[in-house]
Amino acid sequence: MKNEIENALAVLKKGGIILYPTDTVWGIGCDATNSEAVEKIFKLKKRSDKKSMICLVNDYKMLNEYIEDVPEVAYDILKYAAKPTTIIYDDPIRVAENIIAEDNSLAVRVAKDDFCKKLIRKLRRPLVSTSANISGSNTPQSFAEIDPLILEGVDYVVNLHRDKKSGKPSAIIKLKNDGSVTVIRK
Template sequence: MNIKDETNNALITLKKGGLILYPTDTVWGIGCDATNAIAVEKVFKLKQRSDDKSLICLVSDFKMLNEFIEDVPEVAYDILKYAAKPTSIIYDDPIRIAENIIAKDNTLAMRVVKDDFCKTLIRKFRKPIVSTSANISGTPTPRTYSEIDPLILEGVDYVVNLHRDKKNGKPSAIIKLGNDGSVKVIRK
């Protein structure tokens, strides 16, 4: 399979409200349309995760980030520009996103991806996609495709056939930015 075919197959699944298993710029992830509450609910169910735990969304670029966050603090652009590793930022006041993905304090973690496959997929989809590690809640994050639990593999609608031999990186750094100018490192 090539990137074009895999992108198209994943797009078809996302548009139907299905779940994909895909390689991200960090770890293998379970993804869905971040604007579709029913799809988001399927992710929580598959991971056996409480829906009060938040998920990360991936966007293709700063333009898309601004379409789904009410007011992106200026410091976010500097953090993302100079970050040495993939960095997710928790923002206040997400908009046009499924309600069940937004944390109780009206925040949402988003990451601007650098990975070519993810960037292409999200750009063509024209909406953010959910990214959560491909594991059952409470179990270790798989370091390789071969370590992914069969329940996860069977529970998604499409498995992207790229980078299956690649060893995963670490989960992204997470930084919380408040509209009040506060900055807090959640995960290095």
């Protein structure tokens, strides 16, 4: 795993994009503070840049570095969630402008996957995580189902867990600073 972390890290630091296994599905990722790298992902996925993407952080400390004010209830939701859970927060800071939604929010998940946590810790920045598919296509359930256009379009493909079935996409909850909670995806 150490070599894969170092290889992926080298690509990320140069503004490249990677294909990697997460705690949910195979993801396409880049440094979430690099707007040019984020733009590469939008182009590869043929996705409207009006749609925002999820970021992964490795712990609560990093979450607090990139969200202006994390509501207290977020920690309870994350502590008791039975499955990987992404929360959409208001007022992100220090990330690329083009991953922030029009309503000034950002979807963030605290990674549980060991590879992701270690990679993010070494990068010392959030990692974009969007499903490894062309926009509008089904999310691949395994590495073998990933579209060749995606495989050819990334700068590095992580060589881990290629035989493992993907999990389900994370639950998504929108948590507004005013305290309102909306479940987007169970």
